[in-house]
Amino acid sequence: MNEKVLIVEDQFIEANDLKIMLEKSGYTVCGFARSVNDALTIIKAQNPTLVLVDILLKGPQTGIDLAKKLHETNTAFIYISANSNHEVLEEVKATQPYGFLVKPFRKKDLLVTLEIAHYRHEKSQENEIRKAGHFKEKLEAILDKKQSLEDKMLHINMALQAFIPFDFAGSGYITQGPVPYNALNFLRVGFEEYQVIGINELQEMTNLKMNELKSLQQTTPVDLAARFYTDLEFEAITAKPSMKKLYADTFRLRSNFVMPIHLFNGEVFYFFFYSRRPDAYNQEHVATAHRLHNYLAEILYNLLSVEKIEMPLSTKKHEEVKTEDEERNATFEGIIGNSHLLLNVFDYIVQVAPVNTSVLILGERGTGKERIADCIHKLSPRKNNPLIKINCAALPTNLIESELFGYEKEAFTDATDRHIGKFELADGGTLFLDEIGELPLELQAKLLRVLQEKEIERIGGKQSVKIDVRIIAATNRSLEKEVGEGRFRLDLYYRLNIFPIQLPSLRERMDDIPLLADHFIALFNKKTGKQIMDVSNEVLQKMLHYHWPGNIRELENAIERSVLLARGNIITDIALQSMAEMPTIAKHAPPTNYSAVKSFEENERDHIISVLQLCKGKIWGKGGAAEMLNIPPTTLNSKMKKLSIKREYI
Structure with a gap:
């Protein structure tokens, strides 16, 4: 082992105990530091491969200040602290540490955390090298x-x-x-x-x-x-x-x-x-x-x-x-929207899909976490192998272990045959663990062991089974809060949180609601045989100013119900929860007193022209028509083309 570790800890006894544990396990301790300045001096001279950082240190600067500098230089570091509450974890999260140890800890906890930190740092470096090489190839191809x-x-x-x-x-x-x-x-x-x-x-x-x-x-x-x-x-x-x-x-x-x-x-x-x-x-x-x-x-x-x-x-x-990339376009088909937060998610998917890194998908219920897992698998080298899914919240506690790891015949009373678990079924492919925050603590420990050793043992089995599985996990919970309150293992959190992807809520991407509504109307037209064309402006405004606690899933259900109840080819009403919780309607929201004689498209066209005239033809920027209509300028341009609105009409 050629790992050089620096210990940044202002209590000598604790630092010395760490040193003894590390040296007995084959690590080289290149020094102690009691302050940020001392640590920076040793780092410059010794160039350690890993730094253990206490949060509270001597002097005006904290371990978090040091961590920011370590992050900038791509030096792996682990926090050691007596405090692991939610507030502390939220603060340290921004520095992207490779692990977190809560005092007092056992030698085994220390070694597991070091192993995870080494794994995460190695994967991070591999990813950067791969991206840089791919980037150079792209530039050369562009030039040619x-x-x-x-x-x-x-x-x-x-x-x-x-x-x-x-x-x-x-x-x-x-x-x-x-x-x-x-x-x-x-x-x-x-x-x-x-x-x-x-x-x-x-x-x-x-x-x-x-x-x-x-x-x-x-x-x-x-x-x-x-x-x-x-x-x-x-x-x-x-x-x-x-x-x-x-x-x-x-x-x-x-x-x-x-x-x-x-x-x-x-x-x-x-x-x-x-x-x-x-x-x-x-x-x-x-x-x-x-x-x-x-x-x-x-x-x-x-x-x-x-x-x-x-x-x-x-x-x-x-x-x-x-640009042309049929495989990617086909993969993202069905994920509707062009908001910048959603486009960032697409970028992350493209970056992480080709490598075997574990992915943690975070987001509220109904934001489409399972769909994102599908995309990652389809763009990965494992796409021709199985994608196995399991919802950790949907199974009783006594069944989760047998579902994940399987069991041998006669392992328990009802085990009349051997049962192959999800890990074995996913061998060579991807395992999606939905609602990972619901996994019981005792099973979290077993899952961590499987991730480290890459082998499972069936219940009642006497032999280990080697597996090659990529893990994608998802949760709507704050795992930092779960860790702080003792419901989720810190070491498992850092093992899974190598590449987090945060999905935006629907209220964070309200610009996408018209596109999503069109998509769901087309979907339910096919299912019901109806020919719904659009939603009325009143319904659109109602959707644009609703808080959407159930996110896209709630929107889909609301559109389905509205399609079924619609009597004409325009949806004129939509059933949503109490509007009392809705934010105030934007001051520039368009009026809704449209003539009942005209079609929806005619009303929309007349309204856009009137707003453009009011803005003297200005589409973009402050005081522009797009701002007054509360829609993206690109959407307004598309509508103008669709409705044949030309400059001479303005």
């Missing part, structure tokens, strides 16, 4: 393709999406000429779907003239190194007129990452990434930018030396570019 410069820049930005998430991206040189950020922009409108936005499109969307854009360019700060702006810092930098403020207001953006690439000829090429999440970027993305810099510098130099980017870049008007 016979495509326009615009298409090549789009695919470079898409390749970066796996490392630096974005809802809006700009790429180009910063110039002092008559055009701002000699850049080509891409607005993400769906999974692997992007709207190309050149200078002409930007002028049209913002109603600004070239000299106004130039003025904004001159007031925009320029970063010479990779940097991120989130939360209050983003609010501060977008408080004054600039291109950043323009982008933020126009596309509803809340954080920014700047990635300058220094080319071999001395020029600087910029990538500007924006997200609708206020906390999308962190120091880890800066480290990623440094790792990818040389790959990008070489590719961009070769690409741009052939054809320099000159403005105007795009002759395509509000065009949505859809």
Whole structure:
């Protein structure tokens, strides 16, 4: 064993006990530290492979402060603390530790936690190496393709999406000429779907003239190194007129990452990434930018030396570019929506599916956790092998063990034949453990052993059975809270929580409700033989301002009932829970006093035209029609095309 461990603990007796346990088990302890400063000094000199960090230390800084620095340098660390309550776990979760030990602990607990930390760190490094290699291959393939410069820049930005998430991206040189950020922009409108936005499109969307854009360019700060702006810092930098403020207001953006690439000829090429999440970027993305810099510098130099980017870049008007990947599109078919939170989930699925890492899917009831597990399996190398599912909450406690591990004939009174458990059935494939938070504590210990040793033992059996199974677990509970209250094992939590995917609730992606409603109407039309066309505006507004405690499942049930009860081809009523809990209707929500004589589409068309006239034709940004209608600008554009609304009508 060649593991060097640093112990950061301000109590000498406890630190020495740890040292004895570790050295007896073959680890090398490279030092003790009682404060953050002491720890940083030893880390610089000794370069340990793992750090054990107490939360409370000598001096003004805590173990959490040290953990943030360790996370930035990709050093594996484990917390050791006497406190494991929910509040503490929530605080340490943000630093992404590799484990957590609650004092006092046994030697066995320590060794298991170290093993899990080593496994998680190894998987994390493997994933980064794999992603970097895949990224380099993608860049080389992009350079070799016979495509326009615009298409090549789009695919470079898409390749970066796996490392630096974005809802809006700009790429180009910063110039002092008559055009701002000699850049080509891409607005993400769906999974692997992007709207190309050149200078002409930007002028049209913002109603600004070239000299106004130039003025904004001159007031925009320029970063010479990779940097991120989130939360209050983003609010501060977008408080004054600039291109950043323009982008933020126009596309509803809340954080920014700047990635300058220094080319071999001395020029600087910029990538500007924006997200609708206020906390999308962190120091880890800066480290990623440094790792990818040389790959990008070489590719961009070769690409741009052939054809320099000159403005105007795009002759395509509000065009949505859809990339081709039939397998992925087929896999995600049935998951409806284009909200940025859902698109982030798709990105995570694509990243984790090809590797054997355990996945923990988190989300409220009815958010579609099982559907996400299906997608991960279908995109994995195990797709031709079984996907076995078990709901841990649906089985009585005395049956879960036999269902998971199986039993031998005559293992108990009713065991008249051998029974093969879910683990064996999933051998070579994937096992989906739904509602993992409901698993009894005694079975959590057995599950952890199976995950570590990769073998199971049937009830009543005398021989172990080797298994090769990928685990996907899901829960609607806060496992941190369950751990803090003693209902879930901390070591199992860290074993499962290698790659968490948080699913958004329906109220967090209200923009997707019209798409979901259309999808469910079409689904139940097929089942019932009805020909429902749409929902009335009153019903749509009711759905858009409801709190949806049951999420997508509740919406599906509500639409099914409404389809069955509808007397015409428009749904005019929908049964929801008490509206008393609903949030206040947005002040810009469209009126609902439509004429009963006109069709729904005619009413919708007239209303959109009236709002566009009120906004003087402005679609995007603050005071635009999309904001007043409370729908995404891309959805408004699609509706205008569908309803044949042309500029001359506005």
